[in-house]
Amino acid sequence: MLKALFHILIFPGLSFLFVFGFFAEYVDRKLYARLQNRIGPPWFQPLADFIKLISKQEIIPEEADNNVFKLMPLLALAASSVAILYIPISGERSVFSFNGDVIVVLYLLTIPTFAYFLGGWYSRSVYSMIGAVRSLTQLFAYEVPLFLCILASAMLADTWSLSGIAAFYNQHIGYWFCNIIGFVVALICLLGKLEKVPFDIPEAETEIVAGSFTEYNGRLLAFIRMSFNVEMVVGASLLAAVFLPFGLNLAPAGVLICYLIQVLIIIVAISFLRTLFARLRLDQMINFCWKYLAPLAFLQVLFNLTLKVVLPR
Amino acid sequence: MGIISKIINWSRLKSPWVLHFNTGACNACDIEIIAALTPRYDLERFGVVLKATPRHADVLLCSGPVTKQIESRLLRIYEQMSEPKFVVAVGTCACSGGVFNGCYNVAGGINSVIPVSAYIPGCPASPKAIIDGVVKLLQSLEAKPKSKRPGGKK
Known part of the structure; x- marks a missing residue:
């Protein structure tokens, strides 16, 4: 009981996520x-x-x-915070791990987008409605490649638990290179999920004021911003666990430091991409995702399936 | 109410988000406001971020004399902002109506419609003057943490 409370409130839970989320936002903005x-x-x-x-x-x-207006920011924050409990960040096993938690984490990371959609839709402001519809449209573009890439990596590891995937790639470092396409595609999709610059179409401030969050202010806006930070940390941790599983067999402190470095690498990559590109239009973004990212993700799946047959276990 | 109100006051000083609103200016002051927000002056190092919606903003940067047409809209935007909120009048026209004071279509300076916290004169006010004015507003906030709109009158 006490241990569960510790996990939820302090270590991979809220306190850690808040501090790390603030730090991630600082690194990104700086x-x-x-x-x-x-x-x-x-x-x-x-x-x-x-x-x-x-x-x-x-x-x-x-x-x-x-009710919906008040509830949605909290739902977004809660859903993205829960996902960290299934991601192995301080050792080979996550806090709660079972076979199939990859799917749970992916769906938990989808809930914030729906929360932003509902919050924006029920604000009943024209700008927030446009923003809400855009964020949902964008979801259909990046979600498929992201899922395919992460599931392709799971296929090669032959397990549906994140801890299992991390442990497998940690033991077989050579297999890491097989997933490079998947890593790049997933990183680009993460930009869409976090609504960062090339894909910040839902909150394009030069067109639709602040998108879904136009009417939010005060505490609710603080929760929305926090849930974005937490989502950034959790998304980066997910990619780190699936695609950069190094240093898992060190001492506990070493594992944590390794994890922090991996997450920071992904956050730095996100801010570089954010600086490099300008905002795309919604149709350009969807074209890009379905024309290039989805086929690349399929290629990764095929590649991994072939590898599974060809390579020795 | 010691330490918590101090922390809250500190956070307000460190993150003033601004909303830029043209109340009928000739665009000279608007260009200078935008210039003040460019990387040359880099206001983000003080926590200043330009926001697009009054719901998110703490400071309303108004430029120009208030025309009769925009009077109700200015009031509405002011009411959409959440407390604590501050209004900064940028440019001579915003401070007093300037050369347009007394025109048939002009209601006067910003302070004839909504309470103003800081006045930045100049035609147009230069970016440095705007930054100086905002810093002075924040300093007055630091000195009197309890008053909601410091320096209501010049």
């Missing part, structure tokens, strides 16, 4: 600024934003559905 020849925000910036938003007055639009 790198973004440095790459644009700016100085960038100080280290406490995400924390100051969070406290300020939490202490602000809360306005709920008259037209909005009161």
Whole structure:
């Protein structure tokens, strides 16, 4: 009981995720600024934003559905926080691990997108409705390649548990190179999931104000921003567990440091991509995902299936 | 109410999000506001981020005299912002109406419609003056943590 509480509230749970989420946002914003020849925000910036938003007055639009409007940010935050419990971050086994938790994590990471959709839709503002529909449309574009890549990697490892996948690739380092296409495709899809710049179509501030979150303010906005940070950390951890499973047989502290470095590498890659590209249109994004990413993901699946037959176990 | 209100006040000083609203300016002040937000001056190092919606913003940067047509819209945008909120009048026209004061279509300066926290004169106010004005507004906030709209009058 006490151990479960510790897991939920402190170590891979909320406290760790909040601190690491703030840190991830800081790294992202600072790198973004440095790459644009700016100085960038100080280290406490995400924390100051969070406290300020939490202490602000809360306005709920008259037209909005009161319950859904209030519930959705919390649902998004909760769903993305729960997913970390199934990802192996401090050793070969995650806190709760069973055969099939890959699917659970992937679906838990889908819930925030639906929460943003519902929250935006029930805000009853034109801008937030457009943003909500866009975020759902975008979901159909990046979700398939992302799932295929991660499942292809699971296929090669012959297990449906994330801990099993991480352990398998840790034992057979050579197999890591087989998944490079999948890693690149999954990284691009993660940008779509996090609504980062090439795919920030749902919250394009130059067109539709702030997308689904136009009407959110105060505490609810703070939770939405936090759930984005947590999603970034959890998404990066998922990719790290599936595609960069190194250093799992070190001492516990070493494993944790290895994990933090892997996640940081992915976050740095995300901010580089965010700086490099400009926003795509929704149709361009969907074309890109279905024309290039999905076939590449299928290629990865075929490749892994062939490997499974050809290579010795 | 010691340490918690201090932390909240600190966080407000460190992350003022601004909304830029043109109340009828000739665009000169708007260009200068945008210039102040470019990488040259890099306001993000003070936590300033330009937001597109009044719901997210803490500081409303108004430029230009308030025309009769935009008066109700300015009031509406002001009411959409959540407390604590601050209004900064950028440019001479925003401070007093400038040369347009008394025109048949002009209601006057920003302070004739909504309470203003800081006045930044200039035609147009330069980016450095805008940054200086916002910093002074934040300093006045630091000195009097309890008052909601410091420096309501010039």
